[in-house]
Amino acid sequence: MTELAIAFTLNGERRALRVPAHRTLLHVLRDDCGAVEVKEGCGEGVCGTCTVLLDGEPVSSCLVLAPRVAGRDVVTLRGLCEGDALHPLQEAFVAHGAAQCGFCTPGMILTAYALLRERPHPTRADVRRAIAGNLCRCTGYTKIVDAILAAAGPGEPRDGA
Amino acid sequence: MAREATPATEPLRVVGRAIPRHDARDKVEARTLYAADWQMPGMLHGAVLRSAYPSARIRRLDVSRAAALPGVAAVLTARDVPRNVLWTDVPGQTSEVGPLRARLVLLADGVVRYQGEPVALVAAETPEVAQRAVEAIDVEYEPLPGVFDPAAALAPGAPRVHEEGNLLARWQIRCGDVERALERADVVIDTTYRCQMVDHAYLEPEAGVAWVDADGVLTIRASTQVIEHFRDVAEVLGVPHNRVRVIAPYVGGGFGGKEDVTVEVFLGLLAWRTRRPVRMVWSRQESLLARAKRHPFVLRYRTGAARDGTLVAQRIELLGDAGAYAYLSALVLLYATVTACGPYRVPNAEVQARVAYTNNPPTSAMRGFGAMQMVLGYESQMDQLARRLGLDPVEVRARNALHKGDRLPVGQQIETRVAVIEAARRAWAGLGPRVAPRTPHHRVGRGLACNIQPYGRIVWLHDWASAWVGIEMDGSVVVRAGVPDIGGGQASALCQIASEVLGVEPAQVAIHIADSALTPLAGTTTATRQLYMSGNAVLAAARELRARVLEVAARLLEAPPGRVELREGAAVAPDGRRVALAQVMKECARLGVPRSHLGVYHAPAGDPVDLARGGRVFPDYTFGAHAVEVEVDTETGAVAVLRHVACHDVGRAINPQSVEGQIQGGAAMGLGYGLLEEVVVEAGVNLTTSLGTYLVPTALDLPDVEPVILESGDGKGPFGARGIGEPPVGPPAAAVANAIEDATGVRITELPITPERVARALGLLESPAPGRA
Ligand code: FES
Numbered sequence: 001m002t003e004l005a006i007a008f009t010l011n012g013e014r015r016a017l018r019v020p021a022h023r024t025l026l027h028v029l030r031d032d033c034g035a036v037e038v039k040e041g042c043g044e045g046v047c048g049t050c051t052v053l054l055d056g057e058p059v060s061s062c063l064v065l066a067p068r069v070a071g072r073d074v075v076t077l078r079g080l081c082e083g084d085a086l087h088p089l090q091e092a093f094v095a096h097g098a099a100q101c102g103f104c105t106p107g108m109i110l111t112a113y114a115l116l117r118e119r120p121h122p123t124r125a126d127v128r129r130a131i132a133g134n135l136c137r138c139t140g141y142t143k144i145v146d147a148i149l150a151a152a153g154p155g156e157p158r159d160g161a
Numbered sequence: 162m163a164r165e166a167t168p169a170t171e172p173l174r175v176v177g178r179a180i181p182r183h184d185a186r187d188k189v190e191a192r193t194l195y196a197a198d199w200q201m202p203g204m205l206h207g208a209v210l211r212s213a214y215p216s217a218r219i220r221r222l223d224v225s226r227a228a229a230l231p232g233v234a235a236v237l238t239a240r241d242v243p244r245n246v247l248w249t250d251v252p253g254q255t256s257e258v259g260p261l262r263a264r265l266v267l268l269a270d271g272v273v274r275y276q277g278e279p280v281a282l283v284a285a286e287t288p289e290v291a292q293r294a295v296e297a298i299d300v301e302y303e304p305l306p307g308v309f310d311p312a313a314a315l316a317p318g319a320p321r322v323h324e325e326g327n328l329l330a331r332w333q334i335r336c337g338d339v340e341r342a343l344e345r346a347d348v349v350i351d352t353t354y355r356c357q358m359v360d361h362a363y364l365e366p367e368a369g370v371a372w373v374d375a376d377g378v379l380t381i382r383a384s385t386q387v388i389e390h391f392r393d394v395a396e397v398l399g400v401p402h403n404r405v406r407v408i409a410p411y412v413g414g415g416f417g418g419k420e421d422v423t424v425e426v427f428l429g430l431l432a433w434r435t436r437r438p439v440r441m442v443w444s445r446q447e448s449l450l451a452r453a454k455r456h457p458f459v460l461r462y463r464t465g466a467a468r469d470g471t472l473v474a475q476r477i478e479l480l481g482d483a484g485a486y487a488y489l490s491a492l493v494l495l496y497a498t499v500t501a502c503g504p505y506r507v508p509n510a511e512v513q514a515r516v517a518y519t520n521n522p523p524t525s526a527m528r529g530f531g532a533m534q535m536v537l538g539y540e541s542q543m544d545q546l547a548r549r550l551g552l553d554p555v556e557v558r559a560r561n562a563l564h565k566g567d568r569l570p571v572g573q574q575i576e577t578r579v580a581v582i583e584a585a586r587r588a589w590a591g592l593g594p595r596v597a598p599r600t601p602h603h604r605v606g607r608g609l610a611c612n613i614q615p616y617g618r619i620v621w622l623h624d625w626a627s628a629w630v631g632i633e634m635d636g637s638v639v640v641r642a643g644v645p646d647i648g649g650g651q652a653s654a655l656c657q658i659a660s661e662v663l664g665v666e667p668a669q670v671a672i673h674i675a676d677s678a679l680t681p682l683a684g685t686t687t688a689t690r691q692l693y694m695s696g697n698a699v700l701a702a703a704r705e706l707r708a709r710v711l712e713v714a715a716r717l718l719e720a721p722p723g724r725v726e727l728r729e730g731a732a733v734a735p736d737g738r739r740v741a742l743a744q745v746m747k748e749c750a751r752l753g754v755p756r757s758h759l760g761v762y763h764a765p766a767g768d769p770v771d772l773a774r775g776g777r778v779f780p781d782y783t784f785g786a787h788a789v790e791v792e793v794d795t796e797t798g799a800v801a802v803l804r805h806v807a808c809h810d811v812g813r814a815i816n817p818q819s820v821e822g823q824i825q826g827g828a829a830m831g832l833g834y835g836l837l838e839e840v841v842v843e844a845g846v847n848l849t850t851s852l853g854t855y856l857v858p859t860a861l862d863l864p865d866v867e868p869v870i871l872e873s874g875d876g877k878g879p880f881g882a883r884g885i886g887e888p889p890v891g892p893p894a895a896a897v898a899n900a901i902e903d904a905t906g907v908r909i910t911e912l913p914i915t916p917e918r919v920a921r922a923l924g925l926l927e928s929p930a931p932g933r934a
C-alpha cells in the first residue's frame with residue numbers, strides 16, 4: 001500500500017502525517033487526527049454530515065482523498081469557536097432549537113457559515129438552496145433555516161441566483 | 162407558532178417555557194461524543210459478513226482463511242454463539258396463531274432468510290483488516306425458492322420462510338353487525354390502499370464500543386433506544402443479567418430503528434470472546450440493506466355512512482409484510498388493528514389484520530408503529546365520503562369524531578379530552594387564503610387528515626419507569642434516569658420538570674441518563690412514552706423530595722408548614738423571608754432527612770386482551786390534524802407542498818420549542834413517506850442501499866411546517882402532558898393525497914405519491930403501472 005507524507009493546517013494548526021494514498025480526508029480527520037467532530041452519515045457524498053471547509057469552501061470530506069489536502073487549509077466546526085464564545089450561527093442554532101439529535105449540526109453550521117460569507121443577507125430560498133446537500137432527519141429544516149437567517153441578522157435580502 | 166393557552170391549575174415557572182435544551186450547546190460545538198466517536202486503548206474493529214441471497218441454504222461455511230489473516234482476533238459463526246436466538250413473546254393472540262413465541266436468529270444457522278442477514282462476525286486490529294477478513298470467509302450458498310409478497314406467502318404451497326408457516330400474526334376486532342350496517346348504508350366507499358416499506362434513515366448509522374471492565378462486567382456503549390437490551394446480550398452469552406451493562410450516549414436519531422438490537426449483541430459476543438475493547442460501526446449501505454424497516458401494508462376499507470355523513474360501519478382488511486423475522490411485527494399489527502377506524506365513532510366495525518413472513522428485509526418498529534400506516538386508509542375514506550356527499554371536510558369529521566367517554570371499536574373507553582376537531586379547524590383555517598395556480602397547467606388543492614396515535618406501551622406490558630432526584634449540599638439538583646435521549650429533548654424535559662418542582666433554575670439541574678448499571682431503569686425511548694412515563698417518575702420523585710425539604714425549611718423559617726415555597730434556589734416564607742436551599746440541605750443532613758428520592762411511575766395496567774371480545778389496550782391517545790395546500794403540475798405529475806399546518810393536542814407543552822421540533826420533524830418525515838421514500842426490493846434484493854437511491858427529503862423538498870400546539874391540559878403525563886414523538890408522522894401522506902384529489906379530481910391510493918403515479922392517474926402515461934415487487 002502506497003503511503004504518502006502530507007502536511008496541512010487543521011483549524012489553524014499544522015499537521016504532518018503519513019497516510020495511505022486512498023484514505024479519505026474524513027477518515028484521516030476522524031481516525032488519524034482525532035477530529036471526531038466531523039461525522040460520517042453515508043460515506044458517499046450524499047448527506048453532508050462530513051462537511052468541512054477546504055480553503056474556505058464547504059466540501060464533503062468523505063469524497064476528498066487525503067493527499068489532495070496537502071498544503072491546504074482545513075476547518076471543522078471546532079475551528080469556528082474562539083475560546084468560550086460561540087459563533088453567532090452556533091448561538092442561533094441553540095436559541096432556535098435547530099439541533100435535535102445534533103448529528104447533522106456540524107456539517108450544517110459549516111455550510112451555513114460559507115453561505116453567509118458569500119451572501120451575508122440571504123433570502124429563505126437562498127438558505128434552503130445552500131443547505132440542500134446537508135440532510136437532517138430530525139427537524140424538518142424549518143428551525144435550521146430560522147436559525148441561519150437569525151444569525152445573518154437584519155439586512156437587505158437579495159434574491160438568490 | 163400559535164398556542165392555545167388553557168388556565169393552569171398551578172402557576173408554572175419553568176414548565177411551558179421554550180428554553181434551549183442543556184444538550185444544545187455541546188451539539189453546536191460538536192462536543193457530543195456519539196457512539197462511533199468513542200475510542201478505547203487497544204480497541205479492535207468489528208465487521209459483519211452478510212448473506213448475499215434472500216433465501217438460501219448454507220452448504221459450507223469455512224472461516225479458516227479469514228481467521229489466519231494477520232491482525233484478525235476473532236471470527237465467529239452461529240456455532241460460537243452460546244444462545245443464538247432472541248425471542249419475542251406476544252400474548253393475547255387469537256387461537257389460530259396461538260400465543261406467539263417468535264424467533265430472531267442472531268447469526269444464520271444453516272439457512273439465510275433475507276439478503277443482508279448476518280452470517281459471521283469478525284474482530285480485527287483495523288477496520289481494513291476486518292473487512293478483508295469478512296471477504297476471506299468462504300461460504301457456499303445453495304439458493305432456495307423464496308417468497309416476496311405477503312399475499313403470495315399466505316397462498317397454499319408457498320415456500321415456507323419458517324417451519325411454522327408464513328402467517329406470523331393475526332388480530333381481529335368485531336363490534337356490532339357490520340354486514341347489516343353496510344347493506345343499509347346510504348353510501349359505501351370501497352377502496353384498497355397500499356403503503357410502502359421505508360427506512361428510518363437517521364443520520365447516525367448504528368454504532369457502538371464494547372469492553373469488559375475491571376469488575377468483569379461487559380460494558381456496551383452503543384447507539385440505542387433501549388439500554389435494557391443488556392438482558393438480551395446476557396441471555397445470548399449465557400451470563401447473569403447483572404454482568405452486562407449498556408450505556409446509550411446521546412443518539413443521532415432513532416425513530417424506532419434503534420429499538421430492536423442492532424450492534425449490541427455482536428459487540429458483546431466479540432468483546433467477550435477477545436477480552437478486548439471492540440468497536441463496530443455499520444456503514445450506511447449496511448444500515449439500509451439489513452436493519453429492520455417500516456411495514457408495508459395493503460389496506461382494504463369498506464366504509465358505510467348515512468346520507469348526513471354519519472359513519473355506520475367500517476370493514477377493514479389489513480395485510481402486512483413482516484419480512485424474514487418476527488421482530489415486533491405482531492405488535493405493530495396490533496397498533497394498526499386498534500387504530501384502523503381512526504379518531505371516529507364507528508358503531509359497527511370489523512378489522513381483520515394479518516402479517517406474513519416473506520424473504521424481504523425484516524420490518525419492525527418505526528415512528529408511528531402500525532398506527533401511522535392506517536391514516537392513509539381512514540382519512541382517504543373520510544375525504545371520499547365528504548366529496549361523495551358534498552360535505553365540508555372538517556364537517557364530515559366533526560359529525561363522527563370521538564369524544565371523551567366514547568369507546569373505540571376495540572372496546573376501550575377514551576378517558577381524556579379528544580380535541581381532534583379543534584385541531585382540524587385550526588389546521589384548516591391556518592392555511593389562509595388560497596393561492597392561485599402559477600400557470601394554466603398547474604392546479605392547487607387542499608387536504609386535511611386527522612389521526613389517533615397511542616402514547617405509552619400496551620397495558621398488559623405493565624409498564625413502569627423509575628427516576629432518582631436528589632439535591633446536593635450546595636443546593637444544585639441531580640436527576641438520574643435510565644432514559645436514552647434520541648434527539649427529542651427527552652433528557653432536558655426531565656430537567657425542566659425537576660426545576661419546576663424544586664424551584665431552581667434549569668441550569669442548576671444536572672442529569673445523568675441511560676446507563677443500565679448506574680441510572681434507575683426507565684424503560685425504552687419508544688412508543689411515545691418517555692415524557693409520559695419518566696416525566697411522571699421525575700415528577701413523583703421531585704414532589705416527594707420537595708415535601709420533605711419544605712418541612713425542614715418551615716422549621717428553619719419558623720413559618721407555618723404548607724405556606725413555604727421553593728423558588729430561586731431558596732425556601733421562602735409567606736412574609737418573604739428566605740433560607741437558601743444549601744442551608745436547608747445542611748439542616749436535612751443534621752437531622753438525617755434524606756436528600757434524594759427514587760420515584761416510580763406505574764402506567765395503567767391490564768391483562769392481555771382478546772381483541773375480538775374487547776377491552777383496554779393502551780393508556781391513552783394523542784390526537785391531531787394536518788392541513789396542506791399542494792400544487793400539482795398536470796403536465797408532469799409533480800406535486801409541491803406549498804403550505805403545511807400541523808396541529809396536535811399535547812395536553813401541556815413542557816417545552817414548546819421541543820414540541821414544535823417534534824411536530825415539524827414528524828411532519829417532514831410524514832411528507833417524505835408520502836411523496837418520496839421507498840425501500841425498493843425486487844425478488845428479495847434491496848435496490849436502495851445508498852442515500853443516492855433511498856431518497857430522504859432535502860431542504861428543497863419540504864415546505865416550512867407551521868406547528869400549532871393545543872393544550873387541553875388533559876393528558877396522563879406530567880402536568881397533563883400527552884406524548885408527541887410519534888403522532889405528527891401520521892397525517893401528512895393522507896393530507897397530500899386528499900389535496901391532490903381536491904386539485905385534480907384524481908384519487909391516489911398508493912404511496913409514495915411520485916410524479917409517475919400522479920401522471921398515470923391523470924392519464925398522461927399509457928402503459929399500465931408495473932407490478933409491485
Ligand atoms: S458522509 Fe460524506 S456526504 Fe455523507
Ligand code: FES
Nearest residue numbers: 101104136137138
Ligand atoms: S438534528 Fe438530527 S439529523 Fe439534524
